[in-house]
Amino acid sequence: MSNQTFILILSGCIGIFSGIAAVLLKTGVHTIQNFLTEDFYPSYANFMYILYPLIGITTAFLLGKYVLKDFGGHGIPDVLFSISKKSSLLPRVKIFSRVLTSSFTVGFGGSVGLEAPMVMTGSAIGSNVGALMHLNAKKRTLLIGCGAAGAISAIFGAPIGAVIFAIEVILMEISTASFIPLLIASVTGSLTSMLLIGEDSLFNFNLKDSFQATHMPYYLLLGIISGLVSLYFSKMVVATERLMGALGSHWMRITYGGAFLGFMVFLFPPIYGEGYQTLNVLIDGNATEVLEKSLFFSSLGETKTLLLFLIGIILLKPIASAITIGAGGSGGIFAPSLFVGGITGFVFAYSNNLLGIHLDLPIAHFVLVAMCGVMAGVQHSPLSAIFLIAEITGGYELFVPLMFVSAISFITKTYFQKHSVYTLQLKAQGKYLPETKDEELLDNISITQVIEKDLLPIHPDAQLTDLIELVKLSKRNIFPVVDSAQVLQGIVTLDDIRHIMFDAEKQKIVRVKQLMHSPPEILFSSENMQSAMEKFERSGAWNLPVVDNNQYLGFVSKAKIFNAYRKKLQRQKED
Secondary structure (H helix, E strand, O other), X not given: OOHHHHHHHHHHHHHHHHHHHHHHHHHHHHHHHHHHHOOOOHHHHHHHOOXXXXXXXXXXXXXXXXHHOOOOOOOHHHHHHHHHHOOOOOOHHHHOHHHHXXXXXXXXXXXXXXXXXXXXXXXXXXXXXXXXXXXOHHHHHHHHHHHHHHHHHHHHOOHHHHHHHHHHHXXXXXXXXXXXXXXXXXXXXXXXXXXXXXXXXXXXXXXXXXXXXXXXXXXXXXXXXXXXXXXXXXXXXXXXXXXXXXXOOHHHHHHHHHHHHHHHHHHOHHHOOXXXXXXXXXHOOOHHHHHOOOOOOOOOOOHHXXXXXXXXXXXXXXXXXXXXXXXXXXXXOHHHHXXXXXXXXXXXXXXXXXXXXXXXXXXXXHHHHHHHXXXXXXXXXXXXXXXXXXXXXXXXXXXXXXXHHHHHHHHHHHHHOOOOHHHHHHHHOOOOOOOOXXXXXXXXXXXXXXXXXXXXXXXXXXXXXXXXXXXXXXXXXXXEEEOOOOEEEEEEEHHHHXXXXXXXXXXXXXXXXXXXXXXXXXXXXXXXXXHHHHHHHHHOOOEEEEEEOOEEEEEEEHHHHHHHHHHHXXXXXXX
């Protein structure tokens, strides 16, 4: 069979496996949550909220570190880094490790989502199937996208949104031939979920009100607010993870993180787990139910208390999510961004209706549209957010406000912070992710691959006569000046000696160290090619020396880099 047909068959299989994994994870988490929270007395269960997250994170850590040998880390950022820096190779253990550790983390109240672990699981399935079939890195990357699309489609029942998510977030480029496998994987993932657990969705509601153009000014304001909330969300996630990393040992992070998270869940029970049930309650118009499980706020029961309670959740949820991950739990910020967006939309519409400002706003519409806005801002995936929420609603009634709020939120967020939360998380770990195809190709070329060693070195104490002898032998016009310890002292070019090289008297008295000068820039063997190209551009040079621990290694020329770049580009086209 042809390669294309083979890839289509693999994409369908990957979609099925990803769908099965998603069903197992959803079922496991909901079983644990129901066991821990449904059949207890409210007062007893509420106090247990303090201990549940600590138990879950500790179990996930022990299971990951000592049994699975895979613990901590992020989901989607790790997938992006593997695609960019590790030739799309993901460890085999990640096919099942995140399913197990996330079940305990989220089931016991860790304030993270299941989408990122499922994207990691689906991506690992795609990567390892590609490696098993001896496919190249480009095709493995496509299969990683298929795994991600199948997982998201199975979780949300949104095959179109899942495909766009895979294109917009996971893959750096896409062609028509690559688009078809993503469609097949997404459809098979969704069908697998339907066959195993039915058409049960995360959100249960019916849109009773129709979209009205008169609400557009409110959607404009909501878009700006969603962008600012996205900015707050991203900054707090990165700052909290940095703070957790500064605590030192793993047990210190687990103890402090689990305890702090437990008290947050005790005071604000909707922070427990993913939080989708809270959004369903708000969309159905039963807002006061969110106060019932809180011993502190339930006795107050006032409208203003409800708003303050929900604003507190908006402020604390990003911190709770980052603590869960930083303490050693397994999960992602996909679901928390949707959750915070939904609460933001509710607070916006509910406050407007409470104050009686101009028009009465449909709360369900604004909850859903704000979910789209915050997701677009946090993840920098406006198209994915639009189609995901449109499919969740079962139609395109809100398509216009979804597009509008998504765009406004994205513009607002990128005005203050141009990187997505995934890129920020990688940068916080000291990992660099290329932003363009050009940068990706350059990153695949290392300095050591293009070092030229045919430039003849000379000692700084040598005479001009010795240098002239090298000129006769060399085909290059640059001569590195290197001492006995192989330390680069400077360089001499043919232009530097042209005016005296035929002067017999000066040939005997002039030393090389009198002629040498410092190179315009120095390259280091460990730096990336993007940095090297910036040095070439800044200096205007065509050749620069390379050193390692002050030891001279050779020179790198622009021509050599361009030749290597062209070969990489040609090989990618052939693949």
